[in-house]
């Protein structure tokens with residue numbers, strides 16, 4: 001199952017620029033679409049949960065904390081702006097998931113799902129030139145959510161049961177990714193008719209553009225990002241590059257839209273702002289990370305190292321190569337070398353990266369996180385911790401929910417890994433911190449895995465197995481969770497796991513709950 005399937009037919013990310021509405025400058029230039037909603041936000045959320053459960057279990061789902069922090073940081077800024085503008089109501093705030101799922105796919109796409117879930121392909125992050133372009137796509141999709149376009153689209157399905165709609169959406173996804181899978185849920189012509197019904201209307205696209213543009217600029221992003229994103233689509237369209245930009249297939253760029261865009265760019269001429277060097281360099285590094293993470297085959301990782309070596313060899317380097325470009329190449333090479341278990345090359349590339357990108361706070365922060373990550377894969381807990389402990393003025397700029405007084409997730413998880421690696425007392429501290437973290441974020445599978453490792457390091461077998469089980473459960477793999485719980489109960493029965501009665505009773509309770517969840521999951525299919 002690939003994320004790719006959803007974008008093609010179901011929901012679009014095409015930035016249909018409705019120049020007329022924007023040029024008039026009024027948020028009310030277009031009448032809001034009529035209501036007539038039949039689906040409550042709560043019901044929509046339930047439907048979204050059902051679809052999301054399948055996607056979280058798919059191999060295409062990537063939980064990368066560094067990229068996750070970045071995209072969520074932009075997403076939260078947009079959400080805050082949408083609240084101020086009254087687009088995001090308290091009811092939606094409370095009912096929707098507001099969760100971003102990263103998909104390991106090189107194609108350029110993002111799509112909104114029912115219930116406030118957002119899918120973002122790594123290919124999108126890799127191919128945008130700056131945070132403004134990324135924000136323009138996210139704002140467009142956010143507006144599909146806040147304008148209840150999904151609920152309206154689903155209402156058009158009449159009295160279809162939610163499980164049927166979920167099956168249709170998942171069926172389209174499966175059919176689009178594999179011709180063999182098509183028969184599983186939807187057959188032949190029926191699929192085509194369903195896909196037609198589940199497209200956004202042209203009016204909805206115009207509304208998502210208008211509202212999205214307002215939200216994006218309100219959030220402090222440069223509106224030029226909207227225009228330059230469109231230029232990208234245009235270029236891909238000219239080269240007929242629908243493989244990399246699949247949404248162009250379902251949303252061809254018409255002559256009218258191109259003309260509209262050109263008019264809009266003339267209006268905006270001179271409005272382009274100078275790019276903040278720090279933000280641009282930090283973005284280039286994160287885009288490079290998305291690019292290598294999208295394809296971690298050995299050939300692709302080797303190519304990332306080679307590219308940096310050849311392009312940045314002394315003679316070829318020219319002043320034309322911006323520091324952002326160099327930082328991106330070196331970041332990709334260092335990360336790839338780390339994955340290739342070549343710590344020497346990784347360290348060499350990282351040192352060169354540090355020389356390019358350590359003078360400004362946001363870039364320096366990303367360089368340190370990468371350094372800590374590389375140190376951990378080389379087994380050097382002390383060096384990782386030293387890098388994480390360096391004081392920073394920047395952690396609040398990228399990837400941090402400023403509405404919560406919290407450490408960013410990537411930094412926290414790296415710190416817990418370093419502590420656990422450092423020995424028993426470190427592992428005890430890590431376990432303590434992780435328990436607090438998980439009390440607030442019980443769906444954080446990586447944190448559960450780290451807690452399992454920290455418990456193992458302290459010789460707490462039952463706790464380690466339970467945390468492992470919870471890591472599976474938090475990704476909705478209840479069958480695997482149940483197996484882990486069965487293993488723990490077996491150890492308890494045989495009396496080989498010590499006398500931790502409290503732990504044994506928690507395991508008993510959770511095991512029953514997971515059993516019930518598994519039965520429910522089986523009924524859903």
Ligand SMILES: [Zn+2]
Nearest residue numbers: 012013014208
């Ligand atoms: Zn759209």
